[in-house]
Each structure stands twice: as C-alpha cells, then as structure tokens.
Amino acid sequence: MALRPFILAALGVASLLGVAACSGDGSLEAGKDLDPDKLTIYSAQHENLTQAWAEKFKQDTGIDVQIRYGSDSSMGNQIVQEGAKSPADVFLTENSPAMTTVQDAGLLATVDDKTIAQVGSDHVPSSKEWIGIAARSTVLVYNPSKISEAELPTSIMDLQDPKWSGKWGAAAGGADFQAIVSAILDTQGEARTAAWLKGLKDGGKIYQNNIAVMKAVNAGQVPVGIMYHYYWYRDQALTKAGSGNTKLLYFHHQDPGAFVSLSGGAVLKSSKHAANAQKFLAFVTSPEGQKMLATSGAKEYAVGTSVASDPALEPLDSLEAPDIDPSKLNGPKVIELMTKAGIL
C-alpha cells in the first residue's frame, strides 16, 4: 500500500502504519496501536474508498478517525471474538454475510432513521442494524472467441451440469464468491446449493480472486467465469489488459446469478463514540458520500436515493436481481457447505 502524505496528515502516521502492517492478514490484536479517543473503523471495504471517506469526514466534522483493515470474514470474526470490548465503533464490509454474522451475535446498534432514509429501501436489511453503503452485481464474464452467445448459460445454476465441466472459473475462496453462494442458498435451499457446489468441485476451476478469474477468461484458459461487475469495468476504463477479449452477461430474471451484494455499514452497540459513529454512517450514505463513491472510479453501485451511479454501468434497477433480505444471508452455513463439498 502506498502511503500518501495527504492521508497521513489526516489520519495520523501511527494509525496508518498500523493499518499497513495488519491489512487483510486476519491477525489483528484487540486494541493494539489504537487510540481510544478516536473514532475507530474496522473496514473490509476497499482501502482507497474507505480512506477517501474518512478523510472527507474528518475535513467536514473535525472528528479524528483511525482505520483497521482486513477481509470480511477476519474482521467480522474479530468483532464477534472481541464482543462488547471491541474497540470498533464502525464496521464496513464488502459483502453482507460478514455483517449478518456480527448482527446475529447481537453486537450492532440500530441505524439512525435519517440515515436509513438516505438509502433506497432495497439496500436496507429488515433488521435495520446496518445499512447498504455500496452494491455490486454478480456477472458471468465470457470470451466470445471461446464460446458463442447462444451457448451461454441462462442461469448460474446451469454451471453444475457436467457439460460445463472444465469450462468455468470462480474465486471460491473469497468473500465475494461466498456471498454469491449465500444468495444461492437463500433462494434455492440447502440441497440444491449442495448439488451446485458439487458441480463446482467436480467441474469448476478455482482461481485466487475475481481479477484472476477475469484474466483466465481473457486469456482463453476458460470460456466463462463468475465474478463481480466492478473489476471488469475498472479494467475497461484503464488498459483493458485483463478484459479486452471478454464481455459480460447479466443473468437477469431474479436468477441467483443476478444477485446484487450489499457492502454494509454498521455502528457497534458497544461504541463509546456512538454519536460520531452514526454521523460517519450518515456521511457515507449522504449525497456527498455516495457521489464520492460514484465518481471515484471504484465502479461499485451507489445506493443513495438521490445519487446516480457511474454512467458506464448497467443501471442497477435493470438487473432484475433476486429479492433477498440481506440480513438473512447465512455466511457460516455457506462455509459449512463449501467445506463439506471439499472446496474450502
């Protein structure tokens, strides 16, 4: 991670160095290097977006922020382990399952009504204990020189068929893909999900992350892959080096493969800075915070009611995503089923 002087000045050198040391490794020690007087964010969101939000929030409010980074599952499990003693005031995720894990442990406060009103109702879980801060769509990336449009699957569920064996890729170890599996579980039930996972184990090719899936499809190593939309749009906006030979298919018609995953924001019930933590969530979901997301080049969807997403994207309301209550997505069950299937 590059240390930028601008952000160092805003967030404090010590906290940022702490961030660099522990980013994504899941080995964070409770309270270490954290200043109890500062608003503490545990973030599994992309670092540049979280930092930009924190920087602007500090500028606008004068409230000091420190950020600890990790993956969805490492941060979610860390908060559950720390329980009411967690130094976290705010939790930001990339996907919903890590948030529901913390929610189900009874550790989240209710989000302020005014903040909830800033976000479209599709992006608020029924629990109202957290809120969508960004959204990302599941897509099928394919290489038209390796497969014709007529041969493409019409549902993500088709991929378990032996005829797809060796022909599709997925980043099965990551939180993004596991969120997609949680949508399959929610819409299809356990038996069908287990059957689909067996198809993945038998016939899918496993890659390290979304970008590796995209690059493998781009290079013609596999004709199709499952990923989130924004990695493709970012590459298209830059060099197209990893996506120039590929196109995207959106499954539509409420298919589990049309799942739109919410990145979440929450305030911890145990927060000693609860008012400032609620303020931070209000900022992130405000027209200003959402506009920052929409214009940042992140290519994730904005979820604020009055903010348009990046115009390069397929409109969110045209995707025909399945109707899912994100506070019901079951991360631990997904891990159990994927482990049983021999994938994890």
Ligand SMILES: [Fe+2]
């Ligand atoms: Fe990501």
